[in-house]
Structures are given as C-alpha cells and as structure tokens.
Amino acid sequence: MKIILRIQRFNPETDDAPYYQEYTVSAAPTDRLLDALIHIKRFQDGSLAFRKSCAHGVCGSDAMRINGKDGLACKTLIKEVAEKDGDRITLTPLRHLPVQRDLIVDQDEFFQKYRSIKPFLINDEAVAEGERRQSQEERMRFDDTTNCILCAACYSACPILGENPDFLGPAAVAQAYRFLADTRDRGMAERRPVLDDPNGVWPCRNHFKCTESCPRGILITKRINQTKKMIRKEEKPTDQ
Amino acid sequence: MVHHFDTVIVGSGGAGLYAALEASERSRTAVLSKLYPVRSHTGAAQGGISAALGNVEEDKPEWHAYDTVKGGDYLVDQQAAKILTEEAVQAVYDLENRGLPFNRTPEGRIDQRRFGGHTRNFGEGPVRRACYAADRTGHMILQTLYQQCIKNQVAFFDEFQVVDLIMDGSTCGGVVAVELATGDLHVFGAKAVLFATGGFGRMFKITSNAFANTGDGPAVCARRGIPLMDMEFFQFHPTGILGLGILISEAVRGEGGILRNRDGERFMERYSPTLLDLAPRDIVSRSILTEVRAGKGIRGDRKIDDYVHLDATHLGRETLAAKLPDITSFCKTYLGVDPAEAPIPVLPTAHYAMGGIPTDVHGRVIMDRRGTIVDGLYAAGECACVSVHGANRLGTNSLLDLVVFGRRAGQHIGDYVKQADALPLSKDAPEAAREWIRRLTDGRSGPHGGHIMEEMQTAMMEKVGIYRNAGEMQQAVDAVKDLLARYLAVRVQDRGKQFNTDLLDTIELKSLLDLSLVTAASALNREESRGAHSREDFPDRDDDQWLKHTLAYLEGDDVRIDYKAVDTSIWEPKPRTY
Ligand SMILES: Cc1cc2nc3c(=O)[nH]c(=O)nc-3n(C[C@H](O)[C@H](O)[C@H](O)COP(=O)(O)OP(=O)(O)OC[C@H]3O[C@@H](n4cnc5c(N)ncnc54)[C@H](O)[C@@H]3O)c2cc1C
Numbered sequence: 102m103k104i105i106l107r108i109q110r111f112n113p114e115t116d117d118a119p120y121y122q123e124y125t126v127s128a129a130p131t132d133r134l135l136d137a138l139i140h141i142k143r144f145q146d147g148s149l150a151f152r153k154s155c156a157h158g159v160c161g162s163d164a165m166r167i168n169g170k171d172g173l174a175c176k177t178l179i180k181e182v183a184e185k186d187g188d189r190i191t192l193t194p195l196r197h198l199p200v201q202r203d204l205i206v207d208q209d210e211f212f213q214k215y216r217s218i219k220p221f222l223i224n225d226e227a228v229a230e231g232e233r234r235q236s237q238e239e240r241m242r243f244d245d246t247t248n249c250i251l252c253a254a255c256y257s258a259c260p261i262l263g264e265n266p267d268f269l270g271p272a273a274v275a276q277a278y279r280f281l282a283d284t285r286d287r288g289m290a291e292r293r294p295v296l297d298d299p300n301g302v303w304p305c306r307n308h309f310k311c312t313e314s315c316p317r318g319i320l321i322t323k324r325i326n327q328t329k330k331m332i333r334k335e336e337k338p339t340d341q
Numbered sequence: 342m343v344h345h346f347d348t349v350i351v352g353s354g355g356a357g358l359y360a361a362l363e364a365s366e367r368s369r370t371a372v373l374s375k376l377y378p379v380r381s382h383t384g385a386a387q388g389g390i391s392a393a394l395g396n397v398e399e400d401k402p403e404w405h406a407y408d409t410v411k412g413g414d415y416l417v418d419q420q421a422a423k424i425l426t427e428e429a430v431q432a433v434y435d436l437e438n439r440g441l442p443f444n445r446t447p448e449g450r451i452d453q454r455r456f457g458g459h460t461r462n463f464g465e466g467p468v469r470r471a472c473y474a475a476d477r478t479g480h481m482i483l484q485t486l487y488q489q490c491i492k493n494q495v496a497f498f499d500e501f502q503v504v505d506l507i508m509d510g511s512t513c514g515g516v517v518a519v520e521l522a523t524g525d526l527h528v529f530g531a532k533a534v535l536f537a538t539g540g541f542g543r544m545f546k547i548t549s550n551a552f553a554n555t556g557d558g559p560a561v562c563a564r565r566g567i568p569l570m571d572m573e574f575f576q577f578h579p580t581g582i583l584g585l586g587i588l589i590s591e592a593v594r595g596e597g598g599i600l601r602n603r604d605g606e607r608f609m610e611r612y613s614p615t616l617l618d619l620a621p622r623d624i625v626s627r628s629i630l631t632e633v634r635a636g637k638g639i640r641g642d643r644k645i646d647d648y649v650h651l652d653a654t655h656l657g658r659e660t661l662a663a664k665l666p667d668i669t670s671f672c673k674t675y676l677g678v679d680p681a682e683a684p685i686p687v688l689p690t691a692h693y694a695m696g697g698i699p700t701d702v703h704g705r706v707i708m709d710r711r712g713t714i715v716d717g718l719y720a721a722g723e724c725a726c727v728s729v730h731g732a733n734r735l736g737t738n739s740l741l742d743l744v745v746f747g748r749r750a751g752q753h754i755g756d757y758v759k760q761a762d763a764l765p766l767s768k769d770a771p772e773a774a775r776e777w778i779r780r781l782t783d784g785r786s787g788p789h790g791g792h793i794m795e796e797m798q799t800a801m802m803e804k805v806g807i808y809r810n811a812g813e814m815q816q817a818v819d820a821v822k823d824l825l826a827r828y829l830a831v832r833v834q835d836r837g838k839q840f841n842t843d844l845l846d847t848i849e850l851k852s853l854l855d856l857s858l859v860t861a862a863s864a865l866n867r868e869e870s871r872g873a874h875s876r877e878d879f880p881d882r883d884d885d886q887w888l889k890h891t892l893a894y895l896e897g898d899d900v901r902i903d904y905k906a907v908d909t910s911i912w913e914p915k916p917r918t919y
C-alpha cells in the first residue's frame with residue numbers, strides 16, 4: 102500500500118515559518134506510523150526530526166497530531182488511519198507547546214506543571230512491618246491513572262489550554278488524583294495551593310477531549326472531577 | 342561548555358535513577374540522559390521484580406540465589422547472587438514505601454506470581470516470587486524512582502547524549518556529551534562517573550528493545566580500553582510478537598499460559614518435564630526453534646520466521662484485564678488478536694544482554710583478570726556485568742539488579758567522592774568527539790547509515806542468534822568488520838545543529854557496530870554451549886575448559902580475549918536439568 106505523509110517541517114535555524122513536505126512511502130498492513138517515519142529518515146530524508154524510543158506505546162516519546170487528532174505514532178497503524186481518512190496522512194506537532202523542530206516540541210512547561218503537583222507519595226509515618234497494607238479495592242481506585250506515560254497528548258487535545266495557557270492541564274491533575282486517591286498518601290494539604298487555584302483544577306469544563314486522546318485509556322475527565330470533589334470535601338473517594 | 346560535578350550519572354532508567362537518589366544525598370550530582378528520564382526502557386518492563394517475600398507461599402533468599410546461579414548455568418558469581426537475593430526483600434519494601442502501587446493479595450500484601458526458573462526448595466517446582474504491578478512493573482518502578490528524584494530535587498540534564506569518556510591513565514575524569522536541543526558539545530568533569538545506559542538489543546533485527554537501546558555506555562568504555570565481559574551471552578526471549586519483536590511477558594505463562602505447536606501439542610512437556618512452560622528462557626527459546634525446524638511451527642514450512650502459539654484463552658477475561666492489560670492491548674493493537682479468544686502468534690526476540698561492563702558488587706568497574714579497579718568509574722543495570730545473570734538471566738532478576746546494584750553503586754560513590762580529588766581537565770578532553778562529529782558533518786557526500794544498520798542487524802540475527810556455529814559466526818565477524826570499514830565513509834545528511842537526530846543516530850550506529858563485533862568475536866571464541874550461548878558444533882557445557890568469564894578488549898577493529906575466574910564458592914556446578 103502506498104501512502105503520502107504530509108508532514109509539518111520547521112527548523113528554527115533556517116526557516117521563518119513552518120511549511121509542509123510530502124513523502125511517499127509503501128507500507129505493509131501491520132506497519133505503524135512510526136515505521137513509516139523511520140523509513141523516511143533512514144532512506145529518504147535524514148533531516149526529518151521526531152522523537153521515538155520504545156515503539157510500542159509505553160514511553161510517551163512520539164505523541165503528535167495525526168490528521169488533527171492527538172496520538173502516538175507507534176500505536177497507530179497506518180492501515181487504520183488510511184481506511185478512515187484516506188491514504189494522505191497529515192502529521193503536525195503537539196499543540197500548546199513550543200515547536201523546537203519538525204515534530205519535536207519543548208515539553209519543559211508540561212513537565213514543570215507535572216512537578217508542581219508534587220507527584221510523589223507524601224507520608225512521613227513510620228512503616229511498621231516492611232510493607233504498607235492496601236486492599237485490592239483501594240488499590241484499584243486509582244489504577245488507571247498509574248498508566249500515564251506523560252506523553253502530553255491530552256495537553257495538546259485540551260481546548261482550555263488554548264484559551265488559558267496557565268491551566269495546569271489534564272495530565273498534571275490526573276497525576277494529583279493518582280496520589281490523593283491512594284490510601285497511603287497524606288498530601289492534600291501540600292498539594293491544595295496548586296490545585297485549588299484559578300489555574301489549578303477549576304478551568305476544566307468537561308470537554309472530554311483529553312479522555313478521547315489518551316493512548317493509555319485513562320478516564321482523565323472523571324479523575325479531574327473527582328479531584329474537584331476531593332478539594333471541596335477534603336476526603337478520599339470510596340469507589341472507582 | 343564545561344561543567345564540574347562530584348558525580349555524573351549517565352542514564353536515567355531504573356539503575357541510574359536509584360544511584361542518583363543515593364549519590365545526590367551526599368555529593369553534587371548530575372544525571373545525563375539522552376531521553377527524558379520517564380522515556381527510558383525500564384518503563385517497558387512488564388512482568389515483575391523478584392524477591393523472596395514469601396507473601397503467598399514459603400520462600401527464602403537462599404532458594405532464590407540457587408535458582409539464579411543454576412539459571413545462569415553456573416557462570417554467575419555466587420557471592421554477588423547472594424547479595425542480590427538477600428537485599429531483594431528490603432529493596433521491594435523500599436519501593437512499596439516510596440509509593441509503588443503493587444498488585445495486592447486479599448490480605449492487602451504485595452501479590453506475587455510465578456516466573457520462569459524460580460523454584461521452591463532447590464528446584465522442586467515453581468514458586469510465586471515475582472512482585473508485580475499488573476504488567477507494567479517496570480513502568481511503575483521508573484515512575485516511582487523519577488518521582489522520588491523530583492522530591493529530592495536531583496539535577497537532570499535531559500536529552501544530553503554522552504559520546505566519550507575522559508580517562509587519565511586508570512582514573513576517570515568525566516564525560517563528553519552532545520546537547521540535543523542545541524547540538525553543542527559539553528564537558529562534564531567529575532570525580533565519579535556511573536554508566537547506566539541500559540541494553541543493546543538493537544544489534545539484532547527482531548528485538549524487544551527500544552530504539553534508544555544502542556549500548557553507548559559499553560561502547561564508549563570499550564573504545565577507552567575497558568574490557569567487556571561475557572558479551573557472547575545474549576538472551577532471546579521466547580515470546581515476542583510475530584514480526585515485531587514486541588515482548589509478551591513471561592507473566593502470561595506465569596499466570597498459566599501454554600505454548601503449543603501446530604498440532605496443538607504442549608511441546609514443553611517433552612523438553613522440561615518439571616517446569617514445563619516456565620523453564621528458563623534459553624531452554625524455551627531453543628525448544629521453540631527446534632519445533633519450528635522440525636516442521637511443527639504453525640505454518641510448518643521450517644523457515645526461520647515460522648512461529649508457535651501462546652495460548653492464554655483459558656485464563657479468562659477477568660484475569661487478563663486485572664493482571665495482563667497492556668499485553669492484551671498490544672495483541673489487539675498490533676495483531677488484531679484478542680488473547681481471550683485466540684492464541685497469540687509468537688517467536689523468540691532478542692531481549693537482554695547478560696554481558697557488559699565488568700564491575701564488583703559496589704558497581705566499581707574492573708579492567709583486568711586480576712580485578713583491578715578503575716578509579717572513579719562505575720556501572721550498573723543492564724549495561725553492567727556484576728555478574729549475577731551468568732550465561733542466562735532469569736525473568737524478574739533484571740529489575741532487581743537495577744535497584745540493588747544501582748543503590749549500592751550510588752552509596753559507594755557517595756563515600757568515594759568525599760575522599761577523591763578531581764582530576765584537572767585537559768583542554769583537549771572534547772577533541773576526539775569534536776573531530777568525529779566534524780568528520781560526520783563535513784558536508785562531503787557519503788552513504789547514509791541506514792543500510793549499514795540493516796545489514797548489521799540481519800547478520801547478527803541470522804548468524805549470532807539462538808543456535809550458533811563457527812562458520813556462521815566467522816561470517817558475522819567478517820561482515821561487521823566490513824561494515825565498520827564502510828562506516829568511515831558515512832556522512833550525516835542533516836545540516837542542522839539543533840535536534841540533529843541524524844547525527845545522533847549515526848553515533849549510536851557506531852556503538853552498535855563495536856558491540857556487534859565484540860559479541861560475535863566473543864561467541865566465536867567460546868567453544869562450548871552454556872546458557873544462552875548454544876553451539877551446534879560444541880553442544881555440551883565444558884566446565885574444565887570454559888567455567889570462566891570472557892573479558893574482551895576492543896582494539897581498533899580487532900578483539901583481544903582474556904578471561905576471569907568465576908566465583909563458585911557456594912554451589913558446585915552440576916548438570917542443569919529442569
Ligand atoms: C520489553 C521488556 C520487558 C522486560 N520485562 C522485565 C521484567 O518483567 N522483569 C525484569 O526484571 N526485567 C525485565 N526486562 C529487563 C529490564 O527491564 C531491563 O534490563 C532494565 O530495565 C534496564 O534498565 P537500565 O536502568 O539498565 O537501562 P534503561 O532503563 O534502558 O535506561 C537506559 C538509560 O540510559 C540513557 N542513555 C543511553 N545511552 C546514553 C547516552 N549515550 N548518553 C546519555 N544517556 C544515555 C537512556 O536515556 C536511559 O535513560 C524487560 C526488558 C524489556 C525490553
């Protein structure tokens with residue numbers, strides 16, 4: 102199968118503005134979009150810049166916009182996109198983050214916001230016997246959020262960030278939930294100033310774009326709403 | 342630009358981050374990583390981390406140590422295995438205390454499951470020793486350690502690719518790195534450098550390893566005169582997704598999955614009557630290949646890419662969802678197969694490097710058969726060889742290796758840098774790297790590295806794979822030497838400085854070529870079969886001649902071989918049956 106990849110190019114050293122370049126590649130039915138990008142880089146144009154590593158959707162390197170939808174190039178099969186949208190596929194970098202080159206964006210701000218919610222277990226109590234106990238049910242309450250690979254697809258998908266670039270963003274709030282909902286964590290007081298802020302959890306208006314985009318199936322919008330509830334009531338959730 | 346630190350850690354997977362947590366408490370520490378830390382391949386580890394917690398059935402560190410030694414076909418240094426398995430218990434508790442969300446037993450304890458080669462009472466039968474967080478245990482370890490580094494404000498230099506090591510005689514003085522975002526060359530002077538750059542499965546065509554797994558640490562060290570140990574031992578994991586090599590964790594078999602040939606037969610009954618599908622990986626991979634060669638693969642055409650079935654249909658949707666959700670999703674995404682309904686087509690995939698930079702149990706790098714230490718140079722994780730995996734690693738022992746020896750190295754560094762003096766940095770320190778990059782980017786026309794990469798991967802896969810013989814390995818050595826000669830003409834196409842990933846890929850290609858040469862030459866040299874090194878022309882283990890570690894020195898385009906004794910102070914080598 103022959104497909105045309107229409108890729109947004111930009112090299113700040115030489116280009117005033119981004120432009121599109123087209124590449125024709127032949128793809129096997131099982132090929133991932135990432136395979137096509139690598140083929141271009143190895144055999145057609147060594148200057149094409151994108152990030153990659155694991156090649157099976159677990160490291161978060163290659164989030165990008167694929168025909169206007171945020172996703173991972175390595176978790177997207179070419180034939181599926183082509184069946185849906187035709188054999189010309191447009192690739193652009195993630196939104197809401199500065200483009201550094203071609204499909205590479207600067208993720209600093211995304212990681213700064215992640216760091217700001219103190220994404221680590223907060224608990225100074227001594228542990229009596231080796232491990233802390235946690236029931237299976239308690240463990241499952243925040244299970245999906247532990248899937249996050251910090252790929253920033255949701256950050257790009259979020260319409261709120263288009264209006265308000267200072268919003269914490271979906272991933273950071275979902276990661277705050279991951280700890281707040283963990284029975285072992287005692288960090289509400291420390292995280293509250295960041296979350297209970299006009300740019301914290303409150304700007305979210307349930308567009309669900311983050312949830313749709315998340316390649317790890319995290320119920321982000323639901324977790325944001327549960328976080329809002331916890332902030333109001335200051336207690337942990339009791340269901341999943 | 343020149344930076345000065347007490348400690349520089351190269352790599353931010355499990356090993357690098359654990360070392361960083363320890364070292365940064367007591368020394369000025371910088372972590373350099375060519376990937377954002379959370380992108381490291383530790384995040385891909387699925388099945389579990391082993392420790393004899395005994396949470397679901399009786400278990401002891403001593404049994405775990407014995408399994409490790411036997412699993413490694415007695416090439417394991419036994420005191421190191423003892424340390425690994427004794428410190429395992431506290432290491433897993435530490436991870437839990439730091440927030441790692443392990444799956445739990447009904448009593449709320451860390452749950453444990455079966456894994457290949459892990460047994461109760463010295464081989465009586467499988468034991469539940471692998472602690473796990475669904476099938477993303479490595480992801481959770483990486484996240485937890487990164488989170489702790491954020492908490493402790495560890496200094497990261499993200500997307501800095503180390504390309505050279507600074508040595509003065511037998512003392513290490515720092516590293517040279519390219520900053521991806523700018524293309525600038527940086528010199529990091531340090532009293533101690535730890536390499537934790539992970540595996541190098543990208544030598545092979547079909548692999549479970551990430552693109553970033555190019556073995557830069559071992560390659561940089563080898564080019565500076567450090568030997569590499571036991572490089573002939575490379576593990577092929579039995580169950581990679583057909584054609585892609587993406588891993589299907591042994592946890593599938595740990596939960597009850599069964600390998601079947603084209604007749605539906607559970608063929609492991611014939612090869613490993615006691616442990617069946619949970620025999621160590623080298624044995625299962627050979628069994629699969631033997632089935633395929635006998636025309637018992639699913640297609641039955643005896644070709645090298647024929648495959649077998651991994652049947653998990655009887656586990657039930659609930660178990661798959663709770664314990665193997667990612668694997669279920671990989672099968673659906675990449676194969677269009679729902680493992681609850683149909684068997685998964687699998688074949689062996691290049692997975693794990695048992696060999697690497699030789700170290701002692703404090704992570705200090707060793708430079709010869711007498712165990713002479715290189716001052717200030719450390720290694721930990723998959724790029725290192727302690728050696729706790731010997732000729733074949735047991736599943737779940739690598740994540741354990743990262744946290745146990747990553748921590749030990751970090752602690753030792755903390756003490757070492759207190760009493761060590763910084764080497765004066767020579768102005769010429771970055772010159773070799775600068776000259777190399779200048780050549781690759783001098784604007785002359787030359788071939789691109791892409792074809793060389795493909796030819797190398799094919800040669801290594803076909804000739805230094807699961808079954809080996811002298812003729813084919815010699816062909817591989819010759820082929821890689823030829824590719825190394827062709828590499829000299831390679832030029833980078835990208836003319837930019839910022840994010841010139843073409844340049845960085847080309848530098849990585851050199852790492853892989855150097856390590857391919859060392860691997861093929863070490864394999865050709867070892868005239869016996871042991872663990873993952875299985876020779877058709879020398880089918881038996883030969884303890885009289887070969888119960889010793891290989892030390893391979895890269896000298897230009899040649900490899901010089903020496904040896905180092907194996908520590909067998911606890912258990913006498915015995916025939917290895919399961
Ligand atoms: C798919 C898969 C599943 C696995 N499952 C298990 C399991 O269930 N249990 C188990 O015990 N083991 C498992 N393993 C093995 C185990 O995960 C790895 O051996 C281990 O994670 C390696 O960790 P590491 O810290 O040594 O390296 P990595 O996590 O690979 O990290 C390497 C680091 O080095 C950096 N780096 C590399 N080169 C450079 C350079 N030139 N300059 C700067 N930085 C550099 C990278 O950026 C990265 O941060 C699995 C392996 C794979 C591939």
Ligand code: SF4
Binds near residue numbers: 252271321
């Ligand atoms: S929540 Fe999902 S989309 Fe957002 S960063 Fe995490 S994995 Fe990516």
Ligand code: FES
Binds near residue numbers: 155157159173174175
């Ligand atoms: S390359 Fe790792 S998520 Fe795509």
